[in-house]
Amino acid sequence: MATQNDRPSETPSHNIRHRLLIVEDERKVADALREGLEGENYRVTVEETGEAAFFRLNTEQFDLVLLDIGLPTRDGLDILKALRDDNDGTPVLILTARDTTTDRVTGLRAGADDYLVKPFAFAELLARIEVLLRRGTIASAQRLIAGDIEIDLQSRHVTRNRQFIELTAKEYEFLVCLMQHDHQVVSRETLARELWPETARSVTLNNVIDVHVSRLRRKIECGNLTKLIHTVRGVGFILREEKP
Ligand code: CA
Numbered sequence: 001m002a003t004q005n006d007r008p009s010e011t012p013s014h015n016i017r018h019r020l021l022i023v024e025d026e027r028k029v030a031d032a033l034r035e036g037l038e039g040e041n042y043r044v045t046v047e048e049t050g051e052a053a054f055f056r057l058n059t060e061q062f063d064l065v066l067l068d069i070g071l072p073t074r075d076g077l078d079i080l081k082a083l084r085d086d087n088d089g090t091p092v093l094i095l096t097a098r099d100t101t102t103d104r105v106t107g108l109r110a111g112a113d114d115y116l117v118k119p120f121a122f123a124e125l126l127a128r129i130e131v132l133l134r135r136g137t138i139a140s141a142q143r144l145i146a147g148d149i150e151i152d153l154q155s156r157h158v159t160r161n162r163q164f165i166e167l168t169a170k171e172y173e174f175l176v177c178l179m180q181h182d183h184q185v186v187s188r189e190t191l192a193r194e195l196w197p198e199t200a201r202s203v204t205l206n207n208v209i210d211v212h213v214s215r216l217r218r219k220i221e222c223g224n225l226t227k228l229i230h231t232v233r234g235v236g237f238i239l240r241e242e243k244p
Pocket residue numbers: 024025026068069070071
């Protein structure tokens with residue numbers, strides 16, 4: 001996929017399926033973009049109105065936003081400004097039919113990272129997405145984010161809904177392992193190998209893993225918070241937000 005030319009010293013972004021939000025009210029354009037980008041292994045969400053996009057951006061984390069300017073209910077530039085006012089640095093690539101210097105300058109001043117004028121070649125869009133994601137990957141290499149849970153890998157600070165969660169060293173490693181593979185099943189074997197590398201393979205760690213996962217769940221899924229860690233029977237665990 002997109003990151004195959006990355007230098008090996010960079011973060012392992014080839015393991016990550018990047019999440020893209022397409023904000024586009026022209027159904028045909030949105031469908032074509034979705035199809036093309038899913039074909040490139042991106043995870044794609046589409047919103048057709050400004051308000052819906054704004055709501056989506058407030059509740060979910062994306063690696064990149066493809067943002068049309070002319071939108072029903074709320075203008076793309078307005079969304080962009082609100083995002084930046086909220087200190088949200090998600091890369092934004094503006095897609096627009098307007099091609100004047102003033103429009104470009106306005107978009108960039110509002111906090112856009114790049115600008116593409118319709119109609120554009122899909123290959124050019126892909127290239128620009130790759131550049132922005134690479135830039136974003138370097139900036140966010142110190143953080144892991146999945147839904148409303150966030151880990152600062154430098155300080156080992158874990159928050160959910162911006163509330164600090166105190167974890168033991170093993171619970172922390174457990175959560176990091178699940179978040180590095182979010183939306184993928186992590187097998188018990190992988191967990192055992194990564195968290196208890198000193199233990200012989202012949203020793204079954206099932207009970208130890210079960211104890212840690214239930215403690216972790218108690219801490220990160222307490223109160224009304226949605227379930228995050230799901231058991232995949234006979235295999236392992238997967239971290240994803242339960243659909244309401
Ligand atoms: Ca439009």
